[in-house]
Amino acid sequence: MMRKSERLQLMQRYVHRRQRFTLRQLMEEFSISRSTALRDIESLEEIGLPIYAEHGRHGGYRLLDTATLPPVSFTANEVLALYFSMQALQSFSGDAFGVSFHSIHARFLDIVTPHQRQQIEQFHNRISFYHGEQARTGEYLEQMLLAAVKQQIVHIDYSSARGTGQRRIQPFAVYVMQGYWYCQSYDLDKEAYRVFRCDRITGVMLSDEAPREQLSHFDLHNARSLRQPSVRAVQFQCAVDELSESDLQARLLPSMTLIDKGHDGWSVHGSYEPEEQEFILSYLSGFGIKLKQVEPQQLREQLKQYYQRLLEQL
Structure with missing residues (x-):
């Protein structure tokens, strides 16, 4: 049960x-x-919230326009939950968002009570967060984030295995996966949905062109299923052993689906564009010895050559 003091705080903001x-x-x-x-309601009135009753068929309660919100306050558990979240997300802070984790951390400690700060210190001394390599952001991640939120069309310089070229796109979803930031976009020249790795974007210029209205209704959960392969795309599939469904789902890219093969484990089906070949080889090699039965034959041979190149570099 929520304590009355907590409920009244939430109720003030609701009102x-x-x-x-x-x-x-x-x-x-x-x-x-x-x-x-x-x-x-009586308690809210006693602490000074200016509420008055409106009588009649459509009556109820109304708050006077002069009312102001009280300062934000947190319970002990909420403070620890926020601190835990900040520590867990430390790898995503930094220059890409124009903020410093240490600055946010210091401000957070400034607003908590001395007792809460003592709890945080005890929490910090007993739970450790070992952060791996930060996701590769690239120089223009912040601009792509803002373009996706504001539904703006941008011209980007994009570097791939085929070289650097300019693309005219409307970003509408940005996410991080397997150490990289990706931008789900609509390519206005190709009239197709595409995914761009943000660290491969070498230039961004905002366009005055009006955005495509239909894209404003998509969110990230819808956007991940929008990518359609081109006529040049290569269809592939592979079996993966000894990994759980949740582990595999976390590794899937927007162009891939997971198929349950029962006792035979899981099968990953998807497609990639010819210029994405090096990326897909690197992606598949990440499964190590758990990777089985790669198809088509051409991709299997390319993967063997990829492993051979790795061995030659040792």
Whole structure:
């Protein structure tokens, strides 16, 4: 059960957000009885929240425009949860977002109480976070993030195995996976959905062109399934042993799907463009000895050659 003090804090913000509300809405929002809702309204009035009742068929409660929100406060568990999240996400902070993790960390410690700071120190001394290599961001990750959020069309200089060229795209989803940042976009010249690695973007210029309205309704969960292979794309599949479904799902790229083969394990099906060959070879080699039955034959031979090149470099 939520303590009354915590519920009243949440209720103050709910009332400020709604401005007008009914007793029934308050009961449903906080899963409380009618009598508890009435007592909570009285408590809000006692601490100075200017609420008054509106009578009549469409009556309820209304907050005066002069009301201000109280300072944000957190419970002990909420402080520890926030601190845990900050530590876990430390690898994603840095220049790419125009912020410093250490600056955020210092500000966070400034706003907590002395008792909460002592709890954080105890927490810090007993739980360790070992951060691996930071995801490769590239120089223009922040611009791509903003373009995706604002639904802006941009011209990018993009470097791939085929060389550097300019692309006219509308980004609408950015995500990190397997040590790289990816930007899901609509390629306006090719009229097709494409994924770009952000660290391969070598230049960005904002366009005055009006964005495609239909793309504004997509979110990341929809966007990952939008990529359509070109006529040049190579279809492939491979079997993977000794990895759980969750581990495999975490490794899948937008152009791939996971097939349950029952007792035979899992099979990854997907496609890649010819210019993505080196990337797909590197991706498949990451499965190590768990990788089985790579098809087509051409990809299997290319993978063998890839392993041979690695051995020759040792």
